[in-house]
Amino acid sequence: MSLRISKIIAKSLALVAILSSTCFAFSEGSDYVALKKPIPNAKNTLIKVFSYDCPFCYKYDKQVTPKVVPRLPADLQFRPFHLKTKGKYGPQGSELFAVLLVRDQKNGLKDKDLYSEKSLLKKAKMAYYNAYHDKKERWDAGPDAYLQTGLNAVGMTRAEFDKEKNDPKVKALLKEWDASYEVAKIQGVPAFVVNGKYLIMTKSITSVDSMLQLINELKSK
Amino acid sequence: MKPTEMFNTFKAAPIQTIAGWQDKRFLWILMAAVSLFMVILAHSVFQIWLYMRPCEQCVYIRFAFFCMAFGGIIAAIYPKNIGLKLVGYALAFWGTIQGIGYSLKLNKIHEAAHSDNPFGVQGCNPEPTFPFHLPLDKWSPEWFKPTGDCGYDNPIIPDGVVLSNLQKTITDFYQDGWYLWPPSHFMNMAQACLITFGICLLVLAVAAACWLLTLWRKRRSLEATERLACTGKHA
Numbered sequence: 001m002s003l004r005i006s007k008i009i010a011k012s013l014a015l016v017a018i019l020s021s022t023c024f025a026f027s028e029g030s031d032y033v034a035l036k037k038p039i040p041n042a043k044n045t046l047i048k049v050f051s052y053d054c055p056f057c058y059k060y061d062k063q064v065t066p067k068v069v070p071r072l073p074a075d076l077q078f079r080p081f082h083l084k085t086k087g088k089y090g091p092q093g094s095e096l097f098a099v100l101l102v103r104d105q106k107n108g109l110k111d112k113d114l115y116s117e118k119s120l121l122k123k124a125k126m127a128y129y130n131a132y133h134d135k136k137e138r139w140d141a142g143p144d145a146y147l148q149t150g151l152n153a154v155g156m157t158r159a160e161f162d163k164e165k166n167d168p169k170v171k172a173l174l175k176e177w178d179a180s181y182e183v184a185k186i187q188g189v190p191a192f193v194v195n196g197k198y199l200i201m202t203k204s205i206t207s208v209d210s211m212l213q214l215i216n217e218l219k220s221k
Numbered sequence: 222m223k224p225t226e227m228f229n230t231f232k233a234a235p236i237q238t239i240a241g242w243q244d245k246r247f248l249w250i251l252m253a254a255v256s257l258f259m260v261i262l263a264h265s266v267f268q269i270w271l272y273m274r275p276c277e278q279c280v281y282i283r284f285a286f287f288c289m290a291f292g293g294i295i296a297a298i299y300p301k302n303i304g305l306k307l308v309g310y311a312l313a314f315w316g317t318i319q320g321i322g323y324s325l326k327l328n329k330i331h332e333a334a335h336s337d338n339p340f341g342v343q344g345c346n347p348e349p350t351f352p353f354h355l356p357l358d359k360w361s362p363e364w365f366k367p368t369g370d371c372g373y374d375n376p377i378i379p380d381g382v383v384l385s386n387l388q389k390t391i392t393d394f395y396q397d398g399w400y401l402w403p404p405s406h407f408m409n410m411a412q413a414c415l416i417t418f419g420i421c422l423l424v425l426a427v428a429a430a431c432w433l434l435t436l437w438r439k440r441r442s443l444e445a446t447e448r449l450a451c452t453g454k455h456a
Contacts, residue, residue: 053370054344054345054370055334055344055370055372055373056334056339056343056344056345056370057344059334059339060339063337063339064339064340085347086347136375136377138377138379138380140379140380140381141380184346184348185346185348187343187346188277188343188344188345188346188347188348189344190344201343202342202343202344203341203342203343205340205341206340206341207340
């Protein structure tokens with residue numbers, strides 16, 4: 001008799017465990033979507049597609065991503081992709097960010113240091129966010145005025161930039177970043193993609209912890 | 222009809238009176254006019270004259286108002302015709318319900334954009350997806366291509382543009398974005414649209430309900446007279 005009762009209890013506990021685990025699991029469609037056209041060569045990465053001309057990218061870069069990136073699993077590489085199709089100076093922004101990312105890498109910065117104070121990419125990015133969103137700067141004088149804002153933020157000369165943007169590494173990076181557009185058009189930016197396959201639905205992110213949990217789950221999918 | 226007389230007829234038979242109104246052109250034209258007024262105000266005054274750029278949800282809201290305007294115009298051709306009226310109601314109901322959805326979403330984004338909590342919403346997409354995949358942004362970019370970001374609708378004046386005194390005063394007034402009363406940030410654009418759609422939905426629902434009820438009552442009384450006629454014959 002007592003054996004039967006304990007069996008029943010064990011069974012119901014198991015049932016509760018199964019139910020609760022499925023309740024907390026993330027689901028495709030509402031928490032993430034599988035990309036129809038995966039980003040090539042993106043195994044073991046978290047890709048963040050962003051644009052200087054996007055207020056939520058600024059919000060995320062101030063309050064969310066700097067807290068997420070240092071806590072990413074060691075075997076997951078963080079890779080920022082700038083979207084060149086958004087904003088009047090998207091292409092110029094992409095070129096400068098690519099040059100600065102390559103410089104950061106040459107300076108020995110690892111992917112997870114891209115939110116540290118040493119990162120030139122971060123300096124320029126924050127300078128653009130600040131100018132565009134806080135000061136409402138629109139660089140109507142043209143692309144040179146736009147570039148100057150970023151160059152000033154990192155203390156780079158125009159001549160250095162013009163030389164470095166022809167670096168094959170920079171060119172390769174820019175080519176890779178072209179995949180951003182197909183991702184961004186699904187639900188806008190910022191967009192986070194795990195393993196080049198799973199796009200996180202930003203609206204379902206409720207905290208830094210929930211975002212990390214989802215990334216961890218998608219990583220091993 | 223004098224106003225007092227109108228009021229008395231309404232008091233005596235409110236349902237029939239409202240059903241009678243939606244058989245006339247006036248209400249349909251009013252709805253179309255209000256909807257067109259809202260989009261033209263948004264496009265010509267706020268977007269073109271005051272440099273406030275529309276966002277993704279904003280162009281969807283325009284689409285919803287256009288649906289209502291079309292519905293109103295179609296029904297107003299001849300409101301007594303059931304086919305035209307049904308098309309009118311369908312477009313108008315669909316427009317208001319969609320509009321309420323877009324406004325609620327925009328309001329949520331607006332709140333998140335102006336707070337320290339960016340979670341729970343998705344920012345704007347510069348590539349809009351309209352219902353039925355209508356490429357409205359390609360057909361008419363000036364009206365339907367989003368150039369602004371959700372939650373941010375303050376005027377952005379291009380360099381070199383010389384504002385008139387009036388333009389300067391108004392753009393300064395809206396410098397923190399569109400609010401019904403900007404100095405105290407009272408009621409944002411999404412909330413104002415929500416109220417407009419809400420009122421339209423209420424009026425539509427009442428009009429449709431009174432019309433259907435009157436139709437049903439007519440049918441019942443018709444059946445009753447027929448029955449009476451039949452029993453009369455048998456007797």
